Amino acid sequence: MAVSPPSAERAILHVDMDAFYAAVEQHDNPALRGRPVIVGGTGRRGVVATASYEARAFGVGSALPTAIARQRCPDGVYLAPRMARYAQVSAQIFEVFRSFTPQVEGLSLDEAFLDVSASRRLLGTPMAMAAALKEQIRHRTGLACTVGVAANKLLAKLASGLGKPDGIMQISPEEAVELLAGLPVDKLWMVGEKTATRLQTAGIHRIGDLQRAVPALLSRILGNRAEPLRRLAMGIDERPVVVNREEKSIGAEETFDRDIDSLDAALAMLMRLTERAVVRLRDSNHLAAVVQLKLRQPPFVTHTRQRQMRPPSAETGTLYACGRELLEQWWQAQNEPALRLLGVSFELTEGQPQDDLFSAQRKPSGVEDQIRARFGDRGLVRARGLAKDS
Template sequence: MNDTTAIPMRKIIHVDMDAFYASVEQRDNPELRGKPLAVGGSAARGVVAAASYEARKFGVHSAMPSITAKRKCPDLIFVPPRFDVYKAVSQQIREIFAEYTPLIEPLSLDEAYLDVTENLMGMEIATEIALQIRAKIKQATGLNASAGISYNKFLAKMASDLNKPNGQAVITPKNGPAFVAGLPVKKFHGVGPATAERMHRLGIKTGSDLKAKPLEFLSQHFGKSGPYFHSIARGIDERKVRPDRIRKSVGAEDTFTDDITDLDLAIAELGPLADKVWRYCDAQGISGKTVTVKIKYSDFTQATRSRTSTLAITGVPEIIETASVLLATVYPFRRSVRLLGVTLSSLTNDQSGDCEEQRQLDLNL
């Protein structure tokens, strides 16, 4: 019996703009077209928020320290982000989505899930809807979008990466389980570098390996994520597209190549994390009052420390200052540190009132 027959079939599209921030900059400044471009940071400090495809050929990618990016690509051009412009373009794109379905779940300014099982156009074929949406986005904004089409969110997300840039791909119910079986777990959406490494140590390198592990085993080793991994290994993802998701926090974390034992080195790593958290908050017009630091040690045990202020956080320096104080409370570290995370919660909209809350993003650097 096919594993997918027990759940309702949906028609899900995942739309992902191609190198969104960088593409907007190249659209608006012809002198930048065809050149390696990084949005955010500078040649000396900060992190890359987005990289053009010309820069990606050199190994430059988002969340990379700017100094590393410049070393990989000496001709890299840095431009400051213009989040007000990106937000305006994002709104144009969402208006196009709304012509087809009210079931839109934005993940960020440049990507979203759409449930088009029953759509406003009365169209039967989701691939045709995706083609129309991508063509309208190109016409309205001058930008390219890629899309993935499948019967659930996980596979739609995976499909949108298959023919990037400016392409789309379909994973059908018939092909879904086989696609997952041959996929390296490190490429699974929702499996970060640390989890992939842990899976590898357990002999799990592909979707097929993951499927071979019983639910009890996965729950034992991966806790509440165990049932999710058990399902997606079979091409099953029952999550609905949720147009009114509530974000509870915004977080970023980084797993280090070499474990850290020194407090000053650990504090230095907080900067890029705080920067990424605040970039998202700034783009969305939100802030928060609670800063949390997550510390994962070499033996995979972890600790968290939080502090809540009476007023909303105002920027990166304040996040770094609070996170540094919190980190110092667990020093000397009981073991070497393999991962640090920074989260901002108790969110408010424009620093006054409640914001739209959504489930915390996994922002691995």
């Protein structure tokens, strides 16, 4: 991977759709516009995946148990997610992204980093590109997004968070130090719960405290992570935008606001990610030859586990079963199992999709996708996914 030029010379956009699942529902069904819409698990143990801005006014947001959401917002419209439909809209959004630059790093269905450094000559300033991109996404999908503009990923993501909803926000390197200073330390991507606790114990609560901290003290708390973290606190972030290679593998992953520390919750998340990835796998007309899991222990130790599929498959249940075994084995081998990030990806069969092999598996799955797109996941979500998080 090429080393990026100095951060000040880069132009990075962080694009994040506003209340994505809920916005898609409101777009597809005009009767829902202006109403509090909550998409998520509708079962007894379900949690909210996305709440529309109307619902957020009632104190309903992602990860809130649906039962509590119903108390806070009894007149809300509660919907089960329609992942196939969101994946469809996502594909449109990413097409727009790639019309601005090939350097697109998707973070989820509705969020990506774009390195538009090399597009400046052709497409104008980063701010102009951000405006054009918003316009094109609205034109193409009818949906609103927020674009953060900065010289690196850290600041671009911070900017989009500050610009929400339906905004464009730029953070210059000069503003960065002051802006960061007021934020809690756990807003930095390297700082998980444990690190945050350690920092807070040492009296470091805000990023400003980190900026001013004595290096020796930081080294004592953080070891060799002290210097990278101090640089992040100063708004310096040289991580490159890493293009997801979609031709060879297809996957879905998620980083969690709160670490997952129960196997049940991890399996529910795996089911959700598998379903999301399988939709795209089928769109590609390929089968999965290898199932790979990406497992990140907080704060950032990342493991991968993989297994060959014999025969290759595009069937959700089969692929989930394989991922499940890998996850359970990994989980049992850890001292204190916890996940900051979970990803599942499929390495695709080489060459052209084999029609005969595929059509046999395609039939039931295709029907399932159609039902899903039309009626939603409600009738189809597997018990495991419904239990916790979809």
